[in-house]
Amino acid sequence: MQALILEQQDGNTVASVQALDESRLPEGDVTVDIDWSSLNYKDALAITGKGKIIRNFPMVPGIDFAGHVHSSEDPRFHAGQQVLLTGWGVGENHWGGLATQARVKGEWLVPMPAGLDGRKAMIIGTAGFTAMLCVMALEDAGIRPESSEIVVTGASVALAARRWLYCTNWGIRSSRSQAVKAPMTTCVSLVPAAFLAATNLPKPVRWKNSSGPERWIPSEITCWQKCWRR
Structure with missing residues (x-):
């Protein structure tokens, strides 16, 4: 997987795109292959190190995402299902959507509503x-x-x-x-x-x-x- 990783170096926030092993994803019962994520003002603050949005490093920013379930231990979701996520501290306290994959709690996810796709x-x-x-x-x-x-x-x-x-x-x-x-x-x-x-x-x-x-x-x-x- 690839992700935009934020790290601290000499007190400064440094952002870089890195190739990561899936094993580095945080705990959660649903792994999602991310198709889309929007770039929010809060993400910009996090990436530039302004506003002290991120307090725990390394961190993947991105406060929302949409994609397909890769694997799930939550019976409410199955592989291939379209889902989206907003909020829950994702991108701030939990690795977020500016990556090709995310692992989160099932209760944070919403099945994609009818008439919507990930891009919309x-x-x-x-x-x-x-x-x-x-x-x-x-x-x-x-x-x-x-x-x-x-x-x-x-x-x-x-x-x-x-x-x-x-x-x-x-x-x-x-x-x-x-x-x-x-x-x-x-x-x-x-x-x-x-x-x-x-x-x-x-x-x-x-x-x-x-x-x-x-x-x-x-x-x-x-x-x-x-x-x-x-």
Whole structure:
């Protein structure tokens, strides 16, 4: 197998592609031949050594993956079955998806849903999955397209960008806020929306529309709490 291995050398994180024996894979009851994995912001932090994402070395990054079961000791999965994984500390505390194989606990895996394949699943990725949970949480909270307007913070990050797109497709009018110098033309080309400078958003966040009354913006924390309860 091959994997992107992160190691520590003189206090610095060093990344390299290495050929490894399968016996080096961590403990788990299902071994997966990986077909696809998305590159997340957290993976970038891990690979560059920024953010202290990785604390145990050596480590294979990659917080999600999709592939086929190679072998399984878990009766819920069989060889050749398509599966996907997001989360569970994979790529941070347990070897992750930027490799040709992974060995994980069966309870971490999800059988590939009908209508999806590995490539499509990883195009959506952890960011898209989490964004959809947030939009569902807003819907559960009573937010409706015909009567609501929201602000999506962190507009240049994949998670927020997907949440913004989902809201737009849902029919909710949304504005985007970002603090970093991102390619604005790319952001605007995705879906037309109003842009707000994050530095202009006070805490607690409130937004006064020039043509209407002041509105409270649903907090990110509330959204995350609802997602976790799911």
